[in-house]
Amino acid sequence: MVPIRLLAVGAVGALLMLPLLIGCQRRPATFKATADPGEIIYFVPVREKVIALTFDDGPNEPATGQILDALKHYRVKATFFLVGANVEYFPETARRIKAEGHLIGSHTARHSRFDQSPAADIARDIADGCRIIETVTGTRPRWLRPPYGINPNMAEAAQAQGLAIAGWSADANDWNPHPVSEIVNRMVAQAIPGDILLLHDGRETEHGANRNATVAAVPQILEKLIAKGFRFVTIPELLQAAGRPIAEFEGGLRLLGLQIPQESITPGEGFWARYFWDVPAGWRNGMPPYAFVHWTTAEGAIQFQDDHEIPRRGDVRDLVTKHLVIVPPATQPGRYQARLGLFDPKQPDIRHRVRLRSSYPQRQGAVIIPDVLDVQGAQKP
Template identity: 40%
Template structure:
Protein backbone atom coordinates (compact mmCIF):
# COMPACT_ATOMS: atom_id res chain seq x y z
CA UNK A 1 0.00 0.00 0.00
CA UNK A 2 1.33 3.44 -0.84
CA UNK A 3 -0.08 5.18 2.23
CA UNK A 4 0.79 3.91 5.67
CA UNK A 5 -1.99 3.67 8.23
CA UNK A 6 -1.61 5.58 11.50
CA UNK A 7 -3.07 3.43 14.30
CA UNK A 8 -3.47 6.54 16.43
CA UNK A 9 -5.94 8.08 13.97
CA UNK A 10 -9.51 7.00 13.25
CA UNK A 11 -9.88 4.09 10.82
CA UNK A 12 -12.93 2.69 9.06
CA UNK A 13 -13.30 -0.12 6.52
CA UNK A 14 -15.66 0.34 3.60
CA UNK A 15 -16.56 -2.99 2.01
CA UNK A 16 -18.39 -3.54 -1.26
CA UNK A 17 -20.25 -6.75 -2.11
CA UNK A 18 -21.61 -8.51 -5.21
CA UNK A 19 -19.45 -6.89 -7.92
CA UNK A 20 -17.66 -6.22 -10.01
CA UNK A 21 -19.98 -4.15 -12.15
CA UNK A 22 -17.74 -1.90 -14.29
CA UNK A 23 -20.03 1.16 -14.43
CA UNK A 24 -20.61 1.43 -10.69
CA UNK A 25 -17.47 -0.26 -9.33
CA UNK A 26 -15.21 2.03 -11.35
CA UNK A 27 -17.13 5.06 -10.09
CA UNK A 28 -16.36 3.95 -6.51
CA UNK A 29 -12.73 3.25 -7.40
CA UNK A 30 -12.47 6.79 -8.82
CA UNK A 31 -13.70 8.25 -5.51
CA UNK A 32 -11.35 6.11 -3.43
CA UNK A 33 -8.44 7.18 -5.61
CA UNK A 34 -9.42 10.86 -5.38
CA UNK A 35 -9.47 10.76 -1.57
CA UNK A 36 -6.49 8.40 -1.22
CA UNK A 37 -8.67 5.77 0.45
CA UNK A 38 -8.79 2.00 0.11
CA UNK A 39 -11.57 -0.53 0.48
CA UNK A 40 -12.24 -4.26 0.35
CA UNK A 41 -14.32 -5.64 -2.52
CA UNK A 42 -16.02 -8.98 -1.91
CA UNK A 43 -16.52 -10.23 -5.44
CA UNK A 44 -18.60 -12.97 -7.05
CA UNK A 45 -16.73 -15.46 -9.22
CA UNK A 46 -19.60 -15.44 -11.74
CA UNK A 47 -19.05 -11.70 -12.32
CA UNK A 48 -15.26 -11.67 -12.10
CA UNK A 49 -15.07 -13.93 -15.15
CA UNK A 50 -16.76 -11.24 -17.28
CA UNK A 51 -15.02 -8.16 -15.84
CA UNK A 52 -11.36 -9.06 -15.27
CA UNK A 53 -10.15 -5.49 -15.95
CA UNK A 54 -12.18 -4.13 -13.02
CA UNK A 55 -10.76 -6.78 -10.70
CA UNK A 56 -7.21 -5.97 -11.78
CA UNK A 57 -7.82 -2.25 -11.22
CA UNK A 58 -9.05 -2.87 -7.66
CA UNK A 59 -5.80 -4.56 -6.73
CA UNK A 60 -3.54 -2.25 -8.72
CA UNK A 61 -4.86 0.76 -6.79
CA UNK A 62 -4.15 -0.79 -3.40
CA UNK A 63 -7.57 -2.17 -2.57
CA UNK A 64 -8.24 -5.62 -1.19
CA UNK A 65 -10.26 -8.33 -2.93
CA UNK A 66 -12.23 -10.85 -0.91
CA UNK A 67 -14.28 -13.91 -1.85
CA UNK A 68 -18.09 -13.63 -1.84
CA UNK A 69 -18.80 -17.05 -3.43
CA UNK A 70 -19.46 -17.88 -7.08
CA UNK A 71 -23.18 -17.23 -7.40
CA UNK A 72 -24.37 -15.86 -4.01
CA UNK A 73 -26.21 -18.86 -2.48
CA UNK A 74 -26.79 -19.26 1.24
CA UNK A 75 -23.84 -21.58 1.84
CA UNK A 76 -25.36 -23.24 4.92
CA UNK A 77 -28.19 -24.61 2.75
CA UNK A 78 -25.71 -26.40 0.48
CA UNK A 79 -23.75 -29.54 1.17
CA UNK A 80 -20.24 -28.82 2.49
CA UNK A 81 -18.85 -30.03 -0.84
CA UNK A 82 -21.07 -27.64 -2.83
CA UNK A 83 -20.31 -24.73 -0.51
CA UNK A 84 -16.57 -25.31 -0.79
CA UNK A 85 -16.86 -25.46 -4.58
CA UNK A 86 -18.54 -22.02 -4.50
CA UNK A 87 -15.55 -20.64 -2.59
CA UNK A 88 -12.75 -22.54 -4.31
CA UNK A 89 -13.94 -21.82 -7.85
CA UNK A 90 -14.00 -18.13 -6.98
CA UNK A 91 -10.53 -18.32 -5.44
CA UNK A 92 -9.23 -19.98 -8.59
CA UNK A 93 -10.65 -17.47 -11.06
CA UNK A 94 -9.44 -14.47 -9.04
CA UNK A 95 -5.96 -15.98 -8.91
CA UNK A 96 -6.01 -16.91 -12.60
CA UNK A 97 -6.90 -13.34 -13.61
CA UNK A 98 -4.80 -11.37 -11.15
CA UNK A 99 -2.21 -13.65 -9.54
CA UNK A 100 -3.77 -12.75 -6.18
CA UNK A 101 -5.47 -15.33 -3.96
CA UNK A 102 -7.81 -13.82 -1.36
CA UNK A 103 -7.40 -14.54 2.33
CA UNK A 104 -10.85 -13.20 3.30
CA UNK A 105 -14.29 -14.63 2.63
CA UNK A 106 -17.65 -12.98 3.23
CA UNK A 107 -20.37 -15.64 3.04
CA UNK A 108 -23.53 -14.40 1.30
CA UNK A 109 -26.12 -13.18 3.85
CA UNK A 110 -23.47 -13.75 6.52
CA UNK A 111 -24.47 -17.43 6.53
CA UNK A 112 -21.70 -19.59 7.98
CA UNK A 113 -21.31 -22.51 10.37
CA UNK A 114 -18.41 -24.09 12.26
CA UNK A 115 -17.88 -26.89 9.76
CA UNK A 116 -17.55 -24.47 6.84
CA UNK A 117 -15.26 -22.19 8.85
CA UNK A 118 -12.88 -25.04 9.58
CA UNK A 119 -12.92 -26.40 6.01
CA UNK A 120 -12.46 -23.05 4.22
CA UNK A 121 -9.26 -22.11 6.07
CA UNK A 122 -9.93 -18.43 5.37
CA UNK A 123 -10.76 -15.51 7.64
CA UNK A 124 -14.48 -14.76 7.66
CA UNK A 125 -15.16 -11.02 7.35
CA UNK A 126 -18.60 -9.79 8.40
CA UNK A 127 -19.68 -6.19 9.09
CA UNK A 128 -20.88 -3.71 11.72
CA UNK A 129 -23.03 -1.35 9.67
CA UNK A 130 -25.56 -2.43 7.02
CA UNK A 131 -27.52 0.47 5.46
CA UNK A 132 -29.67 -2.01 3.47
CA UNK A 133 -28.79 -0.12 0.30
CA UNK A 134 -30.09 -3.01 -1.83
CA UNK A 135 -33.57 -2.47 -0.38
CA UNK A 136 -33.83 1.30 -0.13
CA UNK A 137 -32.21 2.49 -3.33
CA UNK A 138 -32.12 6.09 -2.23
CA UNK A 139 -28.82 7.93 -2.10
CA UNK A 140 -29.67 10.19 0.85
CA UNK A 141 -31.09 7.32 2.92
CA UNK A 142 -27.92 5.26 2.38
CA UNK A 143 -25.59 8.17 3.19
CA UNK A 144 -27.53 9.09 6.35
CA UNK A 145 -27.61 5.51 7.65
CA UNK A 146 -23.89 5.02 7.13
CA UNK A 147 -22.85 8.37 8.59
CA UNK A 148 -25.12 7.95 11.63
CA UNK A 149 -23.49 4.61 12.47
CA UNK A 150 -19.92 5.29 11.35
CA UNK A 151 -17.30 4.94 14.06
CA UNK A 152 -13.63 4.26 14.62
CA UNK A 153 -12.81 0.61 13.88
CA UNK A 154 -16.12 -0.19 12.21
CA UNK A 155 -16.78 -2.09 8.98
CA UNK A 156 -19.42 -0.77 6.58
CA UNK A 157 -21.30 -2.99 4.10
CA UNK A 158 -22.40 -1.48 0.75
CA UNK A 159 -23.13 -3.14 -2.61
CA UNK A 160 -21.17 -1.85 -5.59
CA UNK A 161 -23.67 -3.04 -8.22
CA UNK A 162 -26.31 -0.31 -7.83
CA UNK A 163 -26.08 3.25 -9.16
CA UNK A 164 -27.69 4.67 -6.01
CA UNK A 165 -25.11 2.88 -3.86
CA UNK A 166 -22.21 4.13 -5.98
CA UNK A 167 -23.55 7.70 -5.79
CA UNK A 168 -23.95 7.32 -2.02
CA UNK A 169 -20.43 5.87 -1.74
CA UNK A 170 -19.00 8.98 -3.45
CA UNK A 171 -20.52 11.16 -0.73
CA UNK A 172 -19.69 8.75 2.11
CA UNK A 173 -16.03 8.58 1.04
CA UNK A 174 -15.81 12.38 0.98
CA UNK A 175 -17.60 12.86 4.31
CA UNK A 176 -15.60 10.22 6.18
CA UNK A 177 -12.34 11.65 4.82
CA UNK A 178 -13.42 15.16 5.85
CA UNK A 179 -14.13 13.82 9.36
CA UNK A 180 -10.56 12.55 9.62
CA UNK A 181 -11.12 8.86 8.98
CA UNK A 182 -8.50 6.78 7.23
CA UNK A 183 -10.33 4.56 4.73
CA UNK A 184 -8.64 1.17 5.07
CA UNK A 185 -9.05 -2.41 3.91
CA UNK A 186 -10.40 -5.09 6.24
CA UNK A 187 -6.90 -6.56 6.64
CA UNK A 188 -5.47 -3.13 7.47
CA UNK A 189 -8.24 -2.59 10.02
CA UNK A 190 -7.42 -5.90 11.70
CA UNK A 191 -3.75 -4.94 11.81
CA UNK A 192 -4.59 -1.59 13.45
CA UNK A 193 -6.72 -3.38 16.05
CA UNK A 194 -3.81 -5.70 16.89
CA UNK A 195 -1.43 -2.74 17.21
CA UNK A 196 -3.86 -0.95 19.50
CA UNK A 197 -4.35 -4.04 21.67
CA UNK A 198 -0.59 -4.49 21.99
CA UNK A 199 -0.20 -0.83 22.95
CA UNK A 200 -2.94 -1.13 25.57
CA UNK A 201 -1.29 -4.24 27.05
CA UNK A 202 2.04 -2.41 27.27
CA UNK A 203 0.30 0.51 28.96
CA UNK A 204 -1.33 -1.80 31.51
CA UNK A 205 1.92 -3.60 32.28
CA UNK A 206 3.76 -0.34 32.79
CA UNK A 207 1.16 0.76 35.32
CA UNK A 208 2.60 1.30 38.85
CA UNK A 209 0.53 -1.58 40.30
CA UNK A 210 2.76 -4.02 38.42
CA UNK A 211 5.99 -2.45 39.64
CA UNK A 212 7.05 -4.27 42.81
Protein backbone atom coordinates (compact mmCIF):
# COMPACT_ATOMS: atom_id res chain seq x y z
CA MET A 1 0.00 0.00 0.00
CA VAL A 2 2.82 2.43 0.83
CA PRO A 3 4.58 2.22 -2.58
CA ILE A 4 1.30 3.02 -4.39
CA ARG A 5 0.80 6.07 -2.20
CA LEU A 6 4.39 7.13 -2.83
CA LEU A 7 3.82 6.99 -6.59
CA ALA A 8 0.66 9.02 -6.26
CA VAL A 9 2.04 11.81 -4.08
CA GLY A 10 5.34 12.29 -5.88
CA ALA A 11 8.78 13.27 -4.58
CA VAL A 12 7.71 16.04 -2.17
CA GLY A 13 5.06 13.78 -0.71
CA ALA A 14 7.62 11.01 -0.34
CA LEU A 15 9.87 13.33 1.66
CA LEU A 16 6.93 14.31 3.86
CA MET A 17 6.16 10.64 4.44
CA LEU A 18 9.73 9.83 5.46
CA PRO A 19 9.08 10.22 9.22
CA LEU A 20 6.10 7.89 8.86
CA LEU A 21 8.27 5.24 7.22
CA ILE A 22 10.93 5.59 9.90
CA GLY A 23 8.14 5.30 12.46
CA CYS A 24 7.20 1.93 10.96
CA GLN A 25 10.65 0.57 11.78
CA ARG A 26 10.16 1.35 15.44
CA ARG A 27 7.70 -1.49 15.89
CA PRO A 28 8.27 -3.97 18.71
CA ALA A 29 9.79 -7.34 17.88
CA THR A 30 7.35 -10.16 17.15
CA PHE A 31 6.66 -12.44 20.10
CA LYS A 32 8.64 -15.68 19.79
CA ALA A 33 6.75 -18.52 18.09
CA THR A 34 8.29 -21.20 20.32
CA ALA A 35 9.13 -21.41 24.02
CA ASP A 36 12.51 -22.45 25.43
CA PRO A 37 12.81 -24.87 28.35
CA GLY A 38 12.28 -22.98 31.61
CA GLU A 39 10.52 -20.07 29.85
CA ILE A 40 7.13 -18.97 31.24
CA ILE A 41 4.30 -18.38 28.78
CA TYR A 42 1.02 -17.16 30.28
CA PHE A 43 -0.46 -14.97 27.50
CA VAL A 44 0.51 -14.50 23.86
CA PRO A 45 -0.08 -11.39 21.74
CA VAL A 46 -1.65 -12.95 18.64
CA ARG A 47 -2.46 -11.96 15.06
CA GLU A 48 -5.72 -13.94 14.98
CA LYS A 49 -8.72 -14.50 17.26
CA VAL A 50 -7.25 -17.63 18.83
CA ILE A 51 -7.40 -18.79 22.44
CA ALA A 52 -6.08 -21.81 24.37
CA LEU A 53 -8.23 -23.90 26.67
CA THR A 54 -6.28 -25.90 29.27
CA PHE A 55 -7.28 -28.50 31.86
CA ASP A 56 -5.36 -29.40 35.03
CA ASP A 57 -5.42 -32.37 37.42
CA GLY A 58 -6.64 -35.14 35.09
CA PRO A 59 -7.14 -37.72 33.87
CA ASN A 60 -10.15 -38.19 36.12
CA GLU A 61 -13.15 -40.24 35.09
CA PRO A 62 -15.92 -39.71 34.28
CA ALA A 63 -15.15 -35.97 34.01
CA THR A 64 -12.25 -36.17 31.52
CA GLY A 65 -14.17 -38.48 29.18
CA GLN A 66 -17.20 -36.17 29.23
CA ILE A 67 -15.02 -33.14 28.49
CA LEU A 68 -13.34 -35.04 25.62
CA ASP A 69 -16.81 -35.80 24.20
CA ALA A 70 -17.68 -32.08 24.29
CA LEU A 71 -14.37 -31.08 22.68
CA LYS A 72 -14.94 -33.63 19.91
CA HIS A 73 -18.48 -32.34 19.32
CA TYR A 74 -17.22 -28.76 18.85
CA ARG A 75 -14.05 -29.92 17.01
CA VAL A 76 -11.88 -28.15 19.56
CA LYS A 77 -8.31 -29.04 20.54
CA ALA A 78 -7.21 -28.36 24.11
CA THR A 79 -4.11 -28.78 26.31
CA PHE A 80 -4.32 -31.26 29.22
CA PHE A 81 -1.83 -31.02 32.09
CA LEU A 82 -1.89 -34.53 33.52
CA VAL A 83 -0.88 -35.70 36.98
CA GLY A 84 1.35 -38.82 36.76
CA ALA A 85 -0.47 -40.65 39.57
CA ASN A 86 -3.77 -40.12 37.73
CA VAL A 87 -2.24 -41.25 34.42
CA GLU A 88 -1.28 -44.54 36.09
CA TYR A 89 -4.84 -44.90 37.43
CA PHE A 90 -6.61 -43.92 34.15
CA PRO A 91 -4.07 -44.90 31.44
CA GLU A 92 -6.77 -45.44 28.77
CA THR A 93 -8.03 -41.88 29.24
CA ALA A 94 -4.51 -40.50 28.92
CA ARG A 95 -4.09 -42.41 25.64
CA ARG A 96 -7.52 -41.23 24.46
CA ILE A 97 -6.52 -37.57 25.05
CA LYS A 98 -3.49 -38.09 22.79
CA ALA A 99 -5.39 -40.14 20.19
CA GLU A 100 -8.00 -37.36 19.83
CA GLY A 101 -5.32 -34.81 18.95
CA HIS A 102 -5.05 -32.82 22.17
CA LEU A 103 -1.71 -31.75 23.59
CA ILE A 104 -0.53 -33.42 26.79
CA GLY A 105 1.57 -31.45 29.26
CA SER A 106 2.79 -32.48 32.70
CA HIS A 107 1.29 -31.38 35.99
CA THR A 108 3.96 -33.43 37.86
CA ALA A 109 3.72 -37.00 39.20
CA ARG A 110 2.19 -36.35 42.62
CA HIS A 111 0.88 -32.76 42.53
CA SER A 112 3.18 -31.84 45.42
CA ARG A 113 3.08 -28.41 47.02
CA PHE A 114 5.60 -26.49 44.94
CA ASP A 115 5.07 -23.46 47.12
CA GLN A 116 6.29 -25.38 50.21
CA SER A 117 8.56 -28.18 48.96
CA PRO A 118 12.38 -28.32 48.91
CA ALA A 119 13.99 -28.01 45.48
CA ALA A 120 15.05 -31.68 45.39
CA ASP A 121 11.45 -32.89 45.92
CA ILE A 122 10.18 -30.53 43.22
CA ALA A 123 12.82 -31.78 40.77
CA ARG A 124 11.88 -35.41 41.49
CA ASP A 125 8.14 -34.77 41.11
CA ILE A 126 8.76 -33.06 37.75
CA ALA A 127 11.07 -35.82 36.47
CA ASP A 128 8.69 -38.61 37.59
CA GLY A 129 5.72 -36.90 35.93
CA CYS A 130 7.55 -36.78 32.57
CA ARG A 131 8.61 -40.43 32.87
CA ILE A 132 5.07 -41.68 33.68
CA ILE A 133 3.42 -39.70 30.87
CA GLU A 134 6.02 -40.91 28.37
CA THR A 135 5.67 -44.55 29.49
CA VAL A 136 1.86 -44.53 29.25
CA THR A 137 1.29 -42.32 26.17
CA GLY A 138 4.55 -42.81 24.29
CA THR A 139 5.18 -39.06 24.11
CA ARG A 140 7.43 -37.05 26.36
CA PRO A 141 5.75 -33.79 27.46
CA ARG A 142 7.35 -30.46 26.46
CA TRP A 143 5.23 -28.29 28.78
CA LEU A 144 4.85 -28.11 32.56
CA ARG A 145 1.98 -26.55 34.46
CA PRO A 146 3.36 -26.27 38.00
CA PRO A 147 0.92 -27.09 40.82
CA TYR A 148 -0.02 -24.11 43.01
CA GLY A 149 1.09 -21.56 40.44
CA ILE A 150 4.38 -20.26 39.21
CA ASN A 151 7.17 -20.22 41.75
CA PRO A 152 10.72 -19.26 40.84
CA ASN A 153 11.94 -22.37 42.71
CA MET A 154 10.85 -24.75 39.97
CA ALA A 155 12.24 -23.02 36.86
CA GLU A 156 15.61 -24.79 37.02
CA ALA A 157 14.08 -28.29 37.40
CA ALA A 158 11.67 -27.61 34.51
CA GLN A 159 14.54 -26.45 32.33
CA ALA A 160 16.58 -29.57 33.21
CA GLN A 161 13.69 -31.72 31.95
CA GLY A 162 13.36 -29.66 28.75
CA LEU A 163 9.98 -28.27 29.80
CA ALA A 164 8.59 -24.84 29.01
CA ILE A 165 6.32 -23.49 31.75
CA ALA A 166 2.66 -22.88 30.99
CA GLY A 167 0.97 -20.27 33.12
CA TRP A 168 -2.54 -18.99 32.48
CA SER A 169 -4.17 -15.61 32.05
CA ALA A 170 -7.80 -16.37 32.96
CA ASP A 171 -9.49 -18.87 35.24
CA ALA A 172 -12.94 -19.50 36.65
CA ASN A 173 -11.77 -20.40 40.15
CA ASP A 174 -13.38 -23.80 39.41
CA TRP A 175 -11.18 -25.61 41.96
CA ASN A 176 -13.73 -24.26 44.44
CA PRO A 177 -17.41 -25.23 44.08
CA HIS A 178 -19.23 -22.71 41.88
CA PRO A 179 -22.52 -22.77 39.97
CA VAL A 180 -22.16 -23.70 36.28
CA SER A 181 -23.40 -20.26 35.14
CA GLU A 182 -20.70 -18.55 37.20
CA ILE A 183 -17.92 -20.66 35.64
CA VAL A 184 -19.29 -19.97 32.15
CA ASN A 185 -19.71 -16.23 32.72
CA ARG A 186 -16.29 -15.79 34.27
CA MET A 187 -14.58 -17.54 31.35
CA VAL A 188 -16.56 -15.84 28.60
CA ALA A 189 -16.35 -12.34 30.10
CA GLN A 190 -12.58 -12.51 30.45
CA ALA A 191 -11.67 -14.16 27.15
CA ILE A 192 -9.63 -12.13 24.69
CA PRO A 193 -7.41 -13.37 21.83
CA GLY A 194 -4.15 -14.79 23.19
CA ASP A 195 -5.62 -15.85 26.53
CA ILE A 196 -4.71 -19.16 28.15
CA LEU A 197 -7.84 -20.31 29.98
CA LEU A 198 -7.56 -22.63 32.98
CA LEU A 199 -10.17 -25.21 34.04
CA HIS A 200 -9.91 -28.43 36.06
CA ASP A 201 -11.07 -31.90 34.98
CA GLY A 202 -9.77 -33.45 38.23
CA ARG A 203 -8.76 -32.54 41.75
CA GLU A 204 -5.09 -33.16 42.50
CA THR A 205 -4.56 -36.94 42.93
CA GLU A 206 -8.15 -37.80 43.83
CA HIS A 207 -9.65 -40.52 41.58
CA GLY A 208 -13.23 -39.85 40.49
CA ALA A 209 -13.30 -36.27 41.89
CA ASN A 210 -16.63 -34.51 41.27
CA ARG A 211 -16.16 -32.06 38.39
CA ASN A 212 -19.81 -31.92 37.34
CA ALA A 213 -19.92 -28.11 37.29
CA THR A 214 -16.88 -27.81 35.01
CA VAL A 215 -18.13 -30.66 32.79
CA ALA A 216 -21.47 -28.85 32.36
CA ALA A 217 -19.75 -25.50 31.79
CA VAL A 218 -17.37 -26.62 29.02
CA PRO A 219 -19.95 -27.00 26.17
CA GLN A 220 -21.46 -23.60 27.04
CA ILE A 221 -18.04 -21.91 27.13
CA LEU A 222 -17.17 -23.44 23.74
CA GLU A 223 -20.54 -22.50 22.24
CA LYS A 224 -20.36 -18.88 23.40
CA LEU A 225 -16.73 -18.26 22.46
CA ILE A 226 -17.08 -19.94 19.05
CA ALA A 227 -20.13 -17.70 18.45
CA LYS A 228 -17.90 -14.69 19.25
CA GLY A 229 -15.50 -15.83 16.52
CA PHE A 230 -12.80 -17.45 18.66
CA ARG A 231 -10.82 -20.45 17.41
CA PHE A 232 -9.43 -22.80 20.04
CA VAL A 233 -5.82 -23.97 19.76
CA THR A 234 -3.24 -25.75 21.91
CA ILE A 235 -0.56 -23.68 23.66
CA PRO A 236 2.18 -24.33 21.02
CA GLU A 237 -0.33 -23.40 18.30
CA LEU A 238 -1.11 -20.19 20.18
CA LEU A 239 2.60 -19.34 19.96
CA GLN A 240 2.56 -20.11 16.21
CA ALA A 241 -0.04 -17.33 15.87
CA ALA A 242 2.11 -14.85 17.82
CA GLY A 243 2.18 -11.23 16.69
CA ARG A 244 3.66 -8.07 18.18
CA PRO A 245 3.09 -6.84 21.73
CA ILE A 246 1.24 -3.53 22.14
CA ALA A 247 4.44 -1.87 23.28
CA GLU A 248 8.04 -2.75 23.98
CA PHE A 249 9.88 -0.49 26.40
CA GLU A 250 13.61 0.09 26.67
CA GLY A 251 15.21 -2.85 28.46
CA GLY A 252 12.73 -5.35 27.01
CA LEU A 253 9.74 -4.74 29.28
CA ARG A 254 6.60 -5.43 27.24
CA LEU A 255 2.87 -4.79 27.40
CA LEU A 256 1.57 -7.96 25.70
CA GLY A 257 -2.11 -7.08 25.84
CA LEU A 258 -4.80 -4.98 27.48
CA GLN A 259 -8.47 -5.73 27.95
CA ILE A 260 -11.08 -3.03 28.48
CA PRO A 261 -14.87 -3.51 28.46
CA GLN A 262 -16.68 -3.76 25.12
CA GLU A 263 -19.96 -2.54 26.62
CA SER A 264 -20.60 1.09 27.52
CA ILE A 265 -19.86 2.55 30.96
CA THR A 266 -21.86 5.17 32.87
CA PRO A 267 -20.06 8.03 34.69
CA GLY A 268 -19.59 7.11 38.35
CA GLU A 269 -19.20 3.43 37.48
CA GLY A 270 -16.03 1.39 37.59
CA PHE A 271 -14.71 -1.09 35.06
CA TRP A 272 -12.05 -3.79 35.17
CA ALA A 273 -8.99 -3.33 33.00
CA ARG A 274 -6.69 -6.34 32.58
CA TYR A 275 -3.05 -5.65 31.66
CA PHE A 276 -0.72 -8.40 30.46
CA TRP A 277 2.85 -7.41 31.31
CA ASP A 278 6.15 -9.11 30.69
CA VAL A 279 8.94 -7.76 32.89
CA PRO A 280 12.41 -9.24 32.24
CA ALA A 281 14.31 -10.38 35.34
CA GLY A 282 16.49 -7.57 36.68
CA TRP A 283 14.85 -4.89 34.52
CA ARG A 284 16.61 -1.59 35.32
CA ASN A 285 18.44 -3.14 38.29
CA GLY A 286 15.22 -4.32 39.89
CA MET A 287 13.60 -0.88 40.03
CA PRO A 288 9.81 -1.22 40.30
CA PRO A 289 8.25 -0.32 36.95
CA TYR A 290 5.42 2.18 37.24
CA ALA A 291 2.84 2.66 34.50
CA PHE A 292 0.72 5.73 33.87
CA VAL A 293 -2.54 5.16 32.04
CA HIS A 294 -4.42 8.29 31.02
CA TRP A 295 -7.90 8.02 29.58
CA THR A 296 -8.24 10.83 27.09
CA THR A 297 -10.66 12.34 24.61
CA ALA A 298 -9.86 12.17 20.89
CA GLU A 299 -8.24 15.59 21.32
CA GLY A 300 -5.93 14.21 24.03
CA ALA A 301 -7.51 15.83 27.11
CA ILE A 302 -7.07 13.64 30.19
CA GLN A 303 -10.36 12.69 31.88
CA PHE A 304 -9.28 10.03 34.40
CA GLN A 305 -6.35 7.72 35.00
CA ASP A 306 -5.20 4.33 36.27
CA ASP A 307 -1.54 4.69 37.25
CA HIS A 308 -0.10 1.58 38.87
CA GLU A 309 3.04 -0.31 39.75
CA ILE A 310 3.73 -3.31 37.50
CA PRO A 311 4.36 -6.57 39.36
CA ARG A 312 7.61 -8.31 38.59
CA ARG A 313 7.88 -12.04 37.96
CA GLY A 314 6.54 -14.04 40.85
CA ASP A 315 3.36 -16.03 41.07
CA VAL A 316 1.52 -16.26 37.75
CA ARG A 317 -1.52 -14.63 39.31
CA ASP A 318 0.53 -11.45 39.60
CA LEU A 319 1.47 -11.42 35.93
CA VAL A 320 -2.02 -10.36 34.88
CA THR A 321 -2.77 -7.11 36.65
CA LYS A 322 -6.42 -6.31 37.03
CA HIS A 323 -7.49 -2.84 38.07
CA LEU A 324 -10.85 -1.37 38.90
CA VAL A 325 -10.88 1.97 37.07
CA ILE A 326 -13.50 4.45 38.27
CA VAL A 327 -15.02 6.76 35.67
CA PRO A 328 -15.55 10.04 37.62
CA PRO A 329 -19.22 11.10 37.91
CA ALA A 330 -18.54 14.39 36.05
CA THR A 331 -17.10 12.63 32.95
CA GLN A 332 -18.72 13.82 29.73
CA PRO A 333 -20.31 11.12 27.54
CA GLY A 334 -18.06 10.15 24.67
CA ARG A 335 -15.38 7.80 23.49
CA TYR A 336 -12.12 7.60 25.41
CA GLN A 337 -8.77 6.03 24.65
CA ALA A 338 -6.02 4.88 26.99
CA ARG A 339 -2.63 6.58 26.62
CA LEU A 340 -0.09 4.37 28.36
CA GLY A 341 3.55 4.78 29.23
CA LEU A 342 6.13 4.07 31.92
CA PHE A 343 7.71 6.55 34.29
CA ASP A 344 11.47 6.25 34.29
CA PRO A 345 12.29 4.75 37.71
CA LYS A 346 15.79 6.27 37.58
CA GLN A 347 14.37 9.77 37.28
CA PRO A 348 12.49 11.25 40.22
CA ASP A 349 10.91 13.76 37.85
CA ILE A 350 7.69 12.14 36.61
CA ARG A 351 8.03 13.88 33.23
CA HIS A 352 10.75 11.36 32.31
CA ARG A 353 9.32 8.44 30.43
CA VAL A 354 10.88 5.14 29.37
CA ARG A 355 11.33 5.05 25.59
CA LEU A 356 9.04 2.65 23.81
CA ARG A 357 8.38 1.04 20.43
CA SER A 358 4.87 0.33 19.21
CA SER A 359 2.91 -0.20 15.99
CA TYR A 360 0.33 2.22 17.40
CA PRO A 361 0.49 6.02 17.47
CA GLN A 362 2.38 7.68 20.29
CA ARG A 363 2.06 10.96 22.09
CA GLN A 364 4.30 12.44 24.79
CA GLY A 365 6.20 9.20 25.34
CA ALA A 366 3.06 7.08 25.63
CA VAL A 367 1.28 4.68 23.28
CA ILE A 368 -2.33 5.35 22.31
CA ILE A 369 -4.24 2.06 22.71
CA PRO A 370 -6.59 1.57 19.73
CA ASP A 371 -9.52 0.12 21.75
CA VAL A 372 -12.15 2.68 22.63
CA LEU A 373 -14.07 2.99 25.91
CA ASP A 374 -17.64 4.17 25.38
CA VAL A 375 -18.98 6.37 28.19
CA GLN A 376 -22.73 6.91 28.03
CA GLY A 377 -24.53 9.87 29.57
CA ALA A 378 -27.82 8.23 30.49
CA GLN A 379 -28.07 6.45 33.83
CA LYS A 380 -28.63 2.73 33.46
CA PRO A 381 -31.97 1.55 34.94
